[in-house]
Amino acid sequence: MPRPPKKVSQTQLARDLGISQALVSLVLNGRRQGINAETYDRIWAHAVKRGYHPKGMRLASSPAAQARQVGIILRAPLRLNTPTMYFGHVQHGLHTGIEAREYTTVFLGAEDQLDPEKLRRIFAPGHGFQGIVLVGEVTRGFLDQLRRFGLRIVAVSARYPGLCHSVLGNEPQALESLVEYLHAQGHRRFGWLGGNVGLGRHEARLQAFAAALERVGASLDRRYTVKLKEGDRIDGADAVRSLLPLARRKDFPTAFVTYNTLMAAGAVRELGREGWLVPGDVSVASADVSPVATDSTPRITAAGSNPEKLGEAAARLVLESPAAHSDGFTDLMLPAQLFIGDTTGPAKG
Numbered sequence: 001m002p003r004p005p006k007k008v009s010q011t012q013l014a015r016d017l018g019i020s021q022a023l024v025s026l027v028l029n030g031r032r033q034g035i036n037a038e039t040y041d042r043i044w045a046h047a048v049k050r051g052y053h054p055k056g057m058r059l060a061s062s063p064a065a066q067a068r069q070v071g072i073i074l075r076a077p078l079r080l081n082t083p084t085m086y087f088g089h090v091q092h093g094l095h096t097g098i099e100a101r102e103y104t105t106v107f108l109g110a111e112d113q114l115d116p117e118k119l120r121r122i123f124a125p126g127h128g129f130q131g132i133v134l135v136g137e138v139t140r141g142f143l144d145q146l147r148r149f150g151l152r153i154v155a156v157s158a159r160y161p162g163l164c165h166s167v168l169g170n171e172p173q174a175l176e177s178l179v180e181y182l183h184a185q186g187h188r189r190f191g192w193l194g195g196n197v198g199l200g201r202h203e204a205r206l207q208a209f210a211a212a213l214e215r216v217g218a219s220l221d222r223r224y225t226v227k228l229k230e231g232d233r234i235d236g237a238d239a240v241r242s243l244l245p246l247a248r249r250k251d252f253p254t255a256f257v258t259y260n261t262l263m264a265a266g267a268v269r270e271l272g273r274e275g276w277l278v279p280g281d282v283s284v285a286s287a288d289v290s291p292v293a294t295d296s297t298p299r300i301t302a303a304g305s306n307p308e309k310l311g312e313a314a315a316r317l318v319l320e321s322p323a324a325h326s327d328g329f330t331d332l333m334l335p336a337q338l339f340i341g342d343t344t345g346p347a348k349g
Contacts, residue, residue: 193240257287259286
């Protein structure tokens with residue numbers, strides 16, 4: 001029999017990173033106050049990469065533990081060892097909420113790693129899973145496969161009316177607060193830098209942006225609307241580069257709203273490389289809130305729902321008694337908040 005892999009300890013993580021074990025322990029137990037944001041993110045990223053799992057998160061478990069488990073599945077092509085900043089914090093809130101109820105989370109893989117045969121093995125009779133949380137938007141076909149097992153399913157940042165429960169951020173509220181703030185700063189010409197095109201979350205944010213513009217007497221200008229397949233920093237930079245040839249036009253936007261904070265960070269950096277002042281020449285804001293917005297430098301103006309709160313809400317919903325929603329499915333929408341950072345200011349000229 002092969003020996004089981006040795007568990008990664010916090011001491012090993014601290015040695016790898018050249019920092020104290022006490023600091024690693026604080027971060028992995030959820031402490032943020034007084035800790036540098038970059039250090040916080042670096043510790044979590046390295047812990048996941050090395051295969052460290054906080055208490056309550058098990059990739060494999062004993063039959064005795066299987067009576068109190070919740071499975072987690074990521075949308076394709078996400079992976080546990082390369083999470084987006086946003087969904088990494090959703091997962092953190094999810095783990096915290098489930099552990100508080102004395103259940104454990106079991107990471108089952110990403111959508112594209114789970115074929116029908118593997119799902120049948122995981123959910124064989126007697127499996128003991130109390131429910132499944134889908135982190136991100138999966139395909140309808142994959143959801144239909146999961147529904148055959150009769151489990152309570154909760155989707156985070158995705159909605160499937162009449163098919164499962166969901167936890168969502170209030171996109172209309174977020175975009176309305178952003179546009180109203182920018183309009184009050186004198187901005188009348190807006191652009192959209194979009195990513196993850198094809199996912200419902202992008203479409204919801206773009207539609208909310210267009211509706212918010214109409215309410216202040218503006219409109220979505222298709223010439224300054226960029227839609228890209230991915231939504232990372234490099235995509236934010238690519239979106240800016242695609243529009244700069246139009247920068248001499250008199251109607252060029254004075255403010256850009258991006259699909260997420262990663263794209264905003266990439267856009268701000270690229271604008272700086274091209275000699276633009278942010279926010280002196282152009283303002284940049286994000287349509288979601290994550291630590292990239294609130295804890296990085298420069299801080300990015302953003303509006304959205306707290307991703308850790310989304311995870312905590314999903315934990316509550318997946319573990320509620322079946323009788324609590326016997327008449328149908330719940331779409332739980334969390335309020336959005338506006339965070340004013342360093343990347344927005346009065347419109348130039």
